[in-house]
Amino acid sequence: MRKPVSWILSAAAVGAIASFASKRLRPPLAPEGSWKDVSVKPSTNGSQPG
Amino acid sequence: MTRVAVLGSGGATALLSAVLKEDPDIETVVRQDDLRSSVGEVDLIIGPWVENPEEARDTALAAIRAGRPYISPSSSPDVVEALLGLGSKAQSARTLVVAGMGWSPGISSLMVKSAASSLDTATSARVSWVASSAGSLAQSALSRALGLLTGEALVLENGKRHAVAAGERPEAVFFPEPVGWRMLRLARAAEPVTLPASFPELKNVVVKGALTDPLTEGILRSAGRMPSMGPLGSPAFSDKLLRVAGKVRPNALPWSAVRVDVSGSRDGRDETVTLGLVDQLPNLLVAPLVAAVQMLAGVPGARGAVGPEAIFDPEDFFSRLAYRGVRLAALERASERSP
Numbered sequence: 001m002r003k004p005v006s007w008i009l010s011a012a013a014v015g016a017i018a019s020f021a022s023k024r025l026r027p028p029l030a031p032e033g034s035w036k037d038v039s040v041k042p043s044t045n046g047s048q049p050g
Numbered sequence: 051m052t053r054v055a056v057l058g059s060g061g062a063t064a065l066l067s068a069v070l071k072e073d074p075d076i077e078t079v080v081r082q083d084d085l086r087s088s089v090g091e092v093d094l095i096i097g098p099w100v101e102n103p104e105e106a107r108d109t110a111l112a113a114i115r116a117g118r119p120y121i122s123p124s125s126s127p128d129v130v131e132a133l134l135g136l137g138s139k140a141q142s143a144r145t146l147v148v149a150g151m152g153w154s155p156g157i158s159s160l161m162v163k164s165a166a167s168s169l170d171t172a173t174s175a176r177v178s179w180v181a182s183s184a185g186s187l188a189q190s191a192l193s194r195a196l197g198l199l200t201g202e203a204l205v206l207e208n209g210k211r212h213a214v215a216a217g218e219r220p221e222a223v224f225f226p227e228p229v230g231w232r233m234l235r236l237a238r239a240a241e242p243v244t245l246p247a248s249f250p251e252l253k254n255v256v257v258k259g260a261l262t263d264p265l266t267e268g269i270l271r272s273a274g275r276m277p278s279m280g281p282l283g284s285p286a287f288s289d290k291l292l293r294v295a296g297k298v299r300p301n302a303l304p305w306s307a308v309r310v311d312v313s314g315s316r317d318g319r320d321e322t323v324t325l326g327l328v329d330q331l332p333n334l335l336v337a338p339l340v341a342a343v344q345m346l347a348g349v350p351g352a353r354g355a356v357g358p359e360a361i362f363d364p365e366d367f368f369s370r371l372a373y374r375g376v377r378l379a380a381l382e383r384a385s386e387r388s389p
């Protein structure tokens with residue numbers, strides 16, 4: 001059975017490579033669209049809704 | 051005036067108690083480990099964040115026996131299913147159990163209800179979440195993420211529920227800024243259990259999740275593949291690993307996010323409605339429970355065991371979340387914008 005430390009090191013190595021690859025090798029994606037705030041405006045007199 | 055018992059221990063429970071104490075409509079907030087004392091002295095009980103369905107069921111049964119409404123924040127599909135199974139007991143006791151009142155399910159469920167209300171028929175729902183590994187609740191957030199991104203995930207496909215390996219089917223999903231694009235994978239989740247009960251036309255429900263930091267997520271998912279027997283599978287070792295993972299990137303993005311895509315038809319045309327929101331995880335855990343406590347006063351005759359989408363009005367819910375700073379946004383796709 002492998003020792004815990006080797007699990008951690010191998011997991012960290014895989015994660016680091018994945019992180020590097022996701023940031024450096026893949027071109028940034030264009031935004032899918034724009035997000036529009038649709039929340040009901042909370043009351044401004046300090047009282048809670050309802 | 052409402053007297054509320056908040057069960058459990060930990061950072062989220064402490065934060066919830068503190069926030070509820072600020073509410074002028076809440077008379078007292080009792081924070082305790084279990085229901086053995088003072089169950090008769092409160093009007094409403096908020097259960098603990100637990101993963102064990104038997105423990106969750108026992109606690110809910112104690113509340114039912116006392117005839118008190120019970121709200122569970124647990125996201126585990128096993129816990130949610132166990133609590134929904136208490137429907138007849140809650141009906142007989144003329145009280146209510148709300149299962150899955152967290153951020154996913156919970157906020158996500160009411161986002162689906164809101165999106166579905168603008169369609170004539172809703173046939174598919176995809177719930178996506180990304181959880182920050184930074185912040186005051188990082189340890190518990192990581193612990194829950196480990197449980198949700200490993201093991202078996204439930205999905206509803208073509209009207210049939212089945213289990214697939216969590217962590218499969220990677221897909222890039224776009225969240226409101228500053229979270230933006232994230233790579234998500236299938237997650238263990240309760241929405242495939244709860245949503246079809248309220249929306250029988252939904253034939254496809256999938257839930258995908260990720261941590262904001264891919265390095266921490268890689269470590270967690272590797273941990274989830276360790277043998278369950280022996281020293282590597284012990285809870286003490288898992289806790290140690292989670293602490294290490296939480297410290298790897300202390301400066302990770304502090305924002306967590308939820309997005310739902312509900313597809314169906316409107317006026318005879320195929321349509322997808324997409325809603326999203328971003329906030330810090332402590333607020334996403336606590337705000338839906340505070341809203342639920344306030345809203346239960348408006349449904350005094352409710353009985354049985356239900357998911358949040360079966361009982362709460364999304365417009366009222368999201369106005370209460372907005373009061374706590376959690377704002378709902380709709381995705382306007384580039385192709386949909388008017389010239």
